[in-house]
Amino acid sequence: xxxxMALVEDPTQPEVVLINGFSAQIIRTNxxxxxxxxxxxxxxxxxxxxxxxxxRIDQILANKTKWIQGKLYLHGRAIPSKPKExxxxxxxxxxxxxxxxxxxxxxxxxxxxxxGRLVVTVPSRESQPLSVQKALIAWYRHHADQKIPERAAxxxxxVGVEPKSVGVRDFKSRWGSCHKSGDILxxxxxxxxxxxxxxxxxxxxxxxxxxxxxSPRFWKELGKVIPDYLECREWLRVNGRVLEI
Numbered sequence: 513x514x515x516x517m518a519l520v521e522d523p524t525q526p527e528v529v530l531i532n533g534f535s536a537q538i539i540r541t542n543x544x545x546x547x548x549x550x551x552x553x554x555x556x557x558x559x560x561x562x563x564x565x566x567x568r569i570d571q572i573l574a575n576k577t578k579w580i581q582g583k584l585y586l587h588g589r590a591i592p593s594k595p596k597e598x599x600x601x602x603x604x605x606x607x608x609x610x611x612x613x614x615x616x617x618x619x620x621x622x623x624x625x626x627x628g629r630l631v632v633t634v635p636s637r638e639s640q641p642l643s644v645q646k647a648l649i650a651w652y653r654h655h656a657d658q659k660i661p662e663r664a665a666x667x668x669x670x671v672g673v674e675p676k677s678v679g680v681r682d683f684k685s686r687w688g689s690c691h692k693s694g695d696i697l698x699x700x701x702x703x704x705x706x707x708x709x710x711x712x713x714x715x716x717x718x719x720x721x722x723x724x725x726x727s728p729r730f731w732k733e734l735g736k737v738i739p740d741y742l743e744c745r746e747w748l749r750v751n752g753r754v755l756e757i
Contacts (some may be wrong), residue, residue: 529558529566531573534584538569547572551583583746596757598644604630604757606655608706615644623651648757656680656700663714664696670737673721687713687748690720704755705748712744 527538536549536556548559549572560569573580596602603610611630618633621643625631630651634643657680664678676694683689683699690696696717702710715738723730734741 527566529569529573531570531577534580536573536580538566540564549573549576549580551580554584556580556584582743596645598641598648604648605704605755606630606652607659607703607710608708613644613648615640621647621650623647625651645757652703652757653680653700656698656703659703659710660698660700660714663711664698664718667711667715667718667737671715671718671722671733673718675718675721687752688717690717690724692724694721696721701755701757704757705751708740709744709747712738712741713748716741 527540529536529538534556536558539557539559540562541559542562544559544561546561547564547569550557550559558569558573598613598615600613600615602613604613605611606625611625611628614629614631616631616633617636620633620635621638622633623630630648632644632647634640634647660680661678664675668675674694675696678696678698680700681689681697683697686699687702688696688698698713698717702713716734719730719734719737722733731741738744
């Protein structure tokens with residue numbers, strides 16, 4: 513129910529609608545015949561035809577309130593990107609849960625999860641930040657090698673496909689790939705995300721064994737096994753850039 517809607521009128525300022533706890537800037541253009549709502553950087557805007565009435569704009573925004581609020585929530589929870597220093601006390605995520613790093617010295621490089629901490633051992637003669645980073649990457653890749661095929665086996669059965677192989681890869685700009693031969697590769701960094709996001713990426717690539725595109729048929733198939741795939745996709749869009757070591 514709309515209960516706090518108003519139009520902020522000021523000839524020197526852009527048109528802004530206040531609705532259900534958020535404001536939306538109205539952008540009028542003669543290049544559009546339909547309205548489009550956008551959410552980015554924590555701000556809402558609506559691109560509309562020049563002659564669209566304010567009452568119609570209000571109605572469109574009211575109908576999209578739940579979607580807009582969901583987008584704003586995700587943007588509000590986006591994790592700020594900050595370069596890692598690889599020192600004790602820093603936080604690293606595995607399957608969506610944060611673990612504190614503890615760096616100790618020893619005879620050889622190693623990384624273990626001990627009592628809720630990622631304990632990294634580095635030789636004293638080596639450069640500590642680089643050694644810690646290498647040990648963490650090796651640990652994540654090892655766990656991705658185990659976790660990804662495990663999740664793929666579960667979802668392959670649900671989707672009704674049989675991949676030729678499932679492995680992990682160090683992709684720079686994608687989360688996974690599906691070759692027509694049936695080989696599936698997943699970016700090992702995805703294991704830093706919550707389990708539901710891991711499942712989304714794995715199931716996404718498995719569904720490509722049926723449909724090698726992003727057609728409506730593909731998304732319908734994915735929706736059968738990952739009903740909240742739209743939320744998962746948005747989570748990755750907002751937070752994916754910080755899944756780095």
